[in-house]
Amino acid sequence: MCAIGVMLGTLIGVLPGVGVLAAVSLLLPLTYGYPPAIGLIMLSGVFYGAAYGGSTTAILLNLPGTANTAVTCLDGYPMSQKGRGGVALFISTIASFLGSIAGAIVLATLSIPLAAFARSFGAQEYFAVIVMAIVAASAFANHGLVRALTMTAIGLLIGMVGIDLNSGVERYTFGAMSLYDGMPIVALAIGLFGLPEVLSNLALPTPPKAPKVRIRMRDFLPSRDEWRRSVPSMGRGMTVGSVMGIMPGAGSLIASFISYSVERNSSKTPEEFGEGAIEGVAGPETANNAAIQTAFIPTLSLGVPGDSTMAIVLAALIFHGISPGPNFPIEHPDIFWGLIVSFLIGNLMLLVLNLPMIGLWVRVLSIPYTVLVPCIVVFSCIGVYSVRYSTVDILLVAGFGLFGYLARLFRLDAPPLLLGFVLGPMMEENFRRTLLLSRGDVSAFFNTPLVLGIYGATILLLVWTGRRRLFSFAGFLRKRRK
Amino acid sequence: MRNFVRQHPSVLAGLAVTTIGVVALNQALSLDFGDLTRVGAGAFPTIVSILVLLGGVTIISFGFRKGEIALTVPPGLLRAAAGTFGGIIVFAFTIERLGLIPAVALCAFVSSIAAARINWRHTIALVLLLPLMTWLIFAVGLGLRVTAFG
Numbered sequence: 274m275c276a277i278g279v280m281l282g283t284l285i286g287v288l289p290g291v292g293v294l295a296a297v298s299l300l301l302p303l304t305y306g307y308p309p310a311i312g313l314i315m316l317s318g319v320f321y322g323a324a325y326g327g328s329t330t331a332i333l334l335n336l337p338g339t340a341n342t343a344v345t346c347l348d349g350y351p352m353s354q355k356g357r358g359g360v361a362l363f364i365s366t367i368a369s370f371l372g373s374i375a376g377a378i379v380l381a382t383l384s385i386p387l388a389a390f391a392r393s394f395g396a397q398e399y400f401a402v403i404v405m406a407i408v409a410a411s412a413f414a415n416h417g418l419v420r421a422l423t424m425t426a427i428g429l430l431i432g433m434v435g436i437d438l439n440s441g442v443e444r445y446t447f448g449a450m451s452l453y454d455g456m457p458i459v460a461l462a463i464g465l466f467g468l469p470e471v472l473s474n475l476a477l478p479t480p481p482k483a484p485k486v487r488i489r490m491r492d493f494l495p496s497r498d499e500w501r502r503s504v505p506s507m508g509r510g511m512t513v514g515s516v517m518g519i520m521p522g523a524g525s526l527i528a529s530f531i532s533y534s535v536e537r538n539s540s541k542t543p544e545e546f547g548e549g550a551i552e553g554v555a556g557p558e559t560a561n562n563a564a565i566q567t568a569f570i571p572t573l574s575l576g577v578p579g580d581s582t583m584a585i586v587l588a589a590l591i592f593h594g595i596s597p598g599p600n601f602p603i604e605h606p607d608i609f610w611g612l613i614v615s616f617l618i619g620n621l622m623l624l625v626l627n628l629p630m631i632g633l634w635v636r637v638l639s640i641p642y643t644v645l646v647p648c649i650v651v652f653s654c655i656g657v658y659s660v661r662y663s664t665v666d667i668l669l670v671a672g673f674g675l676f677g678y679l680a681r682l683f684r685l686d687a688p689p690l691l692l693g694f695v696l697g698p699m700m701e702e703n704f705r706r707t708l709l710l711s712r713g714d715v716s717a718f719f720n721t722p723l724v725l726g727i728y729g730a731t732i733l734l735l736v737w738t739g740r741r742r743l744f745s746f747a748g749f750l751r752k753r754r755k
Numbered sequence: 756m757r758n759f760v761r762q763h764p765s766v767l768a769g770l771a772v773t774t775i776g777v778v779a780l781n782q783a784l785s786l787d788f789g790d791l792t793r794v795g796a797g798a799f800p801t802i803v804s805i806l807v808l809l810g811g812v813t814i815i816s817f818g819f820r821k822g823e824i825a826l827t828v829p830p831g832l833l834r835a836a837a838g839t840f841g842g843i844i845v846f847a848f849t850i851e852r853l854g855l856i857p858a859v860a861l862c863a864f865v866s867s868i869a870a871a872r873i874n875w876r877h878t879i880a881l882v883l884l885l886p887l888m889t890w891l892i893f894a895v896g897l898g899l900r901v902t903a904f905g
Contacts, residue, residue, distance in 0.1 A: 306897045419817075423772055423810025429803045430779050437796040444796060445782060472839060475869055476829035643867060643874040647881050650839055650866040651859050654846040655889055659899050667847035671840045678836070682826065683768035685814075701799040713791030 278318025279622045286326020287634045294688065295470050296323035297585050298462035299649070302656035309593035309608070314615040316589055321619045324565060325369055325627060328558060329634055332361045344529040348546060348553030355549050359492030360499060364551060365558045366628055368507050372559035373620040375511035376518060376566025381613050383519070384602055388574035391599035396706035397718050401727040402577050403700045407692065408731050409521040410580050412738040414686040421689045424680070428693020429700065431456050439705065451665040458588045460666045461694060463653050464673025465687045471649055472678050475642060493628060499551050506536055506556035514563025521571060521579035525564040532560035566616065573597045573609070577696070581688035584695035764826035766818030773811030780804035831871050838869025854904040855894060859886040
């Protein structure tokens with residue numbers, strides 16, 4: 274199952290312009306038909322496969338599926354142009370694998386102590402952690418804090434759709450019975466991320482087309498010098514990635530950027546960066562994948578996802594009957610460890626399957642849009658329908674698709690909306706509980722040292738990202754797009 | 756007017772967000788707000804709606820800042836959107852009435868006109884093959900409870 278997940282994930286991930294979020298949203302319904310363990314293994318395969326697929330297109334075609342792999346383009350693509358694309362792919366696969374393993378070890382080591390610590394959390398601490406996750410995710414968004422926070426708030430509103438569990442009152446259902454259970458996350462995710470990707474590529478005068486790339490097996494093998502240069506970079510990437518992944522909102526994107534600058538600063542030949550330096554592929558790819566793993570730490574041990582991708586993963590876990598939180602590793606050690614093992618299997622599959630199949634992935638890239646679009650539309654429709662057998666859900670996909678595309682056109686970030694949607698019910702519950710337990714005392718939101726610490730960390734994060742904007746890697750990304 | 760929107764897209768975006776905020780607030784105010792000791796179903800929606808509203812107004816103000824990036828609408832958007840959304844809507848209305856195979860065939864046909872240049876060979880192949888493929892994957896393989904026809 275994991276192999277199928279990895280292959281499907283890579284298949285969707287290599288499609289130009291389709292990122293991890295879109296791939297996971299499109300394939301999420303497929304995992305629903307299976308028992309939790311198998312479904313999750315498949316999903317983790319999809320997750321890593323999609324992340325890996327993005328790097329392949331970044332290296333071979335200079336098409337970063339998502340911002341996450343934009344860094345890989347910087348030196349991966351020049352390597353391809355010099356005929357070393359095979360080596361870049363090989364190193365990126367090894368780097369991804371090692372990064373994931375390092376991240377998984379950190380995940381296994383830190384989750385249990387963090388969960389034990391989080392068991393002392395009260396409602397106000399949870400509320401503060403959720404505020405931190407929201408602010409952090411918005412601070413790292415593409416189009417500024419205000420737009421991102423507003424989109425998160427819209428997400429919170431969408432999260433309130435349905436019957437309020439405390440009072441039994443229906444909210445924002447507009448009389449539609451099929452919304453009593455709440456807005457379906459699959460429809461929201463496919464609409465917000467899957468369709469706008471398709472539309473943006475389709476609406477271009479000339480949709481992206483893959484040039485012919487041929488890579489033979491022997492092109493993969495790095496020279497001794499390339500090995501010597503890559504290994505220390507991978508080591509540094511592991512550290513950077515593991516630390517950055519734990520921070521809410523930062524995740525793999527920031528990890529890969531920081532790793533790239535670490536590599537350039539520590540290199541004896543910084544002038545080679547941007548011209549095809551192997552360190553520029555090895556470091557960020559390791560960091561990126563280590564961060565993907567450690568991002569699971571807050572998701573699994575607190576039940577609070579740090580970014581929108583983790584929000585989807587959390588929703589998938591909940592659907593499969595697993596509710597992550599401080600008690601999760603202790604009450605369900607089998608599932609907790611099973612999940613970590615499934616991550617390892619997923620990465621191992623990726624390592625075994627992907628290199629031999631690289632030729633196939635390159636060919637997938639050359640599928641014309643006239644074939645691809647109907648396939649994506651049909652699979653999205655059936656996928657959404659299969660979850661609840663509801664035609665309203667299919668229409669919701671169209672609605673959210675339109676909203677998601679317009680939001681993208683008008684520079685409003687969609688990922689924070691999804692995070693708000695997932696965190697909304699949790700946030701409201703802890704908000705109400707804090708007031709209930711303190712008998713209406715508003716100061717309860719700020720009256721423990723831990724809460725003050727969490728808010729303090731949130732403010733520090735805001736100051737730090739504000740400073741980061743001076744370096745403006747958004748501007749840097751824009752330049753690359755040109 | 757059109758030109759203004761193009762030059763200041765944040766104004767329109769902000770207006771849309773503000774409208775969402777107003778509609779949400781209007782609904783929230785009809786719910787019980789409760790009090791601080793017993794927070795009602797309307798309290799959190801009211802607070803969040805006001806935040807959305809404020810966000811919308813701030814985004815409108817961004818539209819008047821210097822350096823606002825003009826809106827660029829891709830030329831093929833209307834066709835792409837008609838094909839993609841048309842396909843989804845057709846599927847939604849036919850899956851339960853006609854069954855999986857006709858629904859997929861119709862959906863594939865409508866969404867294949869989304870491309871700038873229609874390749875009829877591809878369209879015909881998709882209309883014939885996709886229904887069969889999806890039937891095998893979803894109904895036979897994954898056990899989706901749908902009928903092939905009717």
